[in-house]
Amino acid sequence: MSEETDPSREAAPSTLRRHEERLLGGPGTMTVAQFADAAEVPEHLVHSYWRALGFADVPAEAHPFTDADVAALRDLVDVVTDGGMSLTTAQDLVRALGHSMDRLVLWQVEALVQDATVRYSLDDVSARLVVLDRLVELSPLLRDQLDYAWRRQLVALLGRIDKDVARLGNEAPDPGQLPLERAVGFIDIVSYTTRAADLDRAALTSLVQDFETIARDVVAQHGGRVVKTIGDAVLFVADDLLTGVRTATGLVAAMGAGDLPVRGSVVWGRVLSRSGDIFGPVVNLASRLTDIAEPGTVLMDDVSAALLEGDLSAHGVVLDPMDVRAVPGLGEVHPVVVRRQD
Known part of the structure; x- marks a missing residue:
């Protein structure tokens, strides 16, 4: 394949910046301390939240956090503060999201890399450059499909719970x-x-x-x-x-x-x-x-x-x-x- 037709040559140095703009509203601007101040929570809670999502501790001088991070943590804190769930439950939910999304995005990207490898006869590195570049355009579709699948799976789970409860009837479960x-x-x-x-x-x-x-x-x-x-x-x-x-x-x-x-x-x-x-x-x-x-x-x-x-x-x-x-x-x-x- 010539350079003129190699899709991997389209990948620009600004691709990561474009993803940050699309997904997070821009590159990181806040340290851990600034994130905690903006979210009005102690720093240790920021560390706990970040680890629960599955990410490594951030050095004090680094600036990876955005307003999107603040909004996500603040929404969760508000639910806990209002008594909607315990802090332990909130942390468990975040761990579930972090683990599931890590597996999901890896699965999706690897599937797209395999597709690019076969369709364009590319080596692995070139295929990953193609996917990195085109994920900007694909991300809205992937997010919409995620939302749809989540709603469908939740409805199916509620149906199974209803059947389990009906099967028990008035019988008290054995603890x-x-x-x-x-x-x-x-x-x-x-x-x-x-x-x-x-x-x-x-x-x-x-x-x-x-x-x-x-x-x-x-x-x-x-x-x-x-x-x-x-x-x-x-x-x-x-x-x-x-x-x-x-x-x-x-x-x-x-x-x-x-x-x-x-x-x-x-x-x-x-x-x-x-x-x-x-x-x-x-x-x-x-x-x-x-x-x-x-x-x-x-x-x-x-x-x-x-x-x-x-x-x-x-x-x-x-x-x-x-x-x-x-x-x-x-x-x-x-x-x-x-x-x-x-």
């Missing part, structure tokens, strides 16, 4: 139990370490991207929700066991069709949801069952299998009990292979 009943599933790539060691960058990128894309599409298609992807594995939840089974077996089938040998598990139990993740013994059980599953199979424990057998709507689901297995940390486990006849 000693974890609050949510969910189907928990794991899927991981078989022999990922060995497979990845022999791949070049393009092939590894394709492998990871295919796994992530298929996992998220299939989980959503069957009514489950991805909790997180962990390199070569995906953790998902579903609101009922049959949906969890359909999701897990659907993932194994779809991955296999895409030449991605995987194995998995799905179990039913109670979990605690915190910081966008789930916790509890059932999560550990699902992970351990995945570790002992054969390629192309989905395992569940005998308790979950008994619940599935009692579900009249679970037609077409076949359960094959296995021999008892000793699993480190869990003792003896009675695994059951679950599959669908179709």
Whole structure:
């Protein structure tokens, strides 16, 4: 590609300044002390807020802060001062935003870099220059999509909360139990370490991207929700066991069709949801069952299998009990292979 047609040559030294103007209203002008004065809060609160967002401490003489930073912190402080939430809750919300936005902008930029690399036949550095330059124009679209997706996800979550409350009825929850009943599933790539060691960058990128894309599409298609992807594995939840089974077996089938040998598990139990993740013994059980599953199979424990057998709507689901297995940390486990006849 000649210099005349290389899009990376369009990147100007003022690109970062243009982003600051568009996103923050201009370059930073305030130190930590000035930020605290403008927001009418102690300096330690500014440090706490900045760290909660996921950023490193700022040297006292640096001037990174803008009026946008002051407005964001002041809005949060006003809610806490008015009694709308506790300071601890406000900090937790900020941590959630900081972590989620860090992951989101990284994901978006890497996707755009990959697009520029392929479309314009660029090396990685040149592709990043193209993306850096064009994000000024793309940022309004990305922000609008963020707002739309947030509203849609909130509506979906409110619907799940309503179902959970209706399921309980007038029954008082047991304070000693974890609050949510969910189907928990794991899927991981078989022999990922060995497979990845022999791949070049393009092939590894394709492998990871295919796994992530298929996992998220299939989980959503069957009514489950991805909790997180962990390199070569995906953790998902579903609101009922049959949906969890359909999701897990659907993932194994779809991955296999895409030449991605995987194995998995799905179990039913109670979990605690915190910081966008789930916790509890059932999560550990699902992970351990995945570790002992054969390629192309989905395992569940005998308790979950008994619940599935009692579900009249679970037609077409076949359960094959296995021999008892000793699993480190869990003792003896009675695994059951679950599959669908179709």
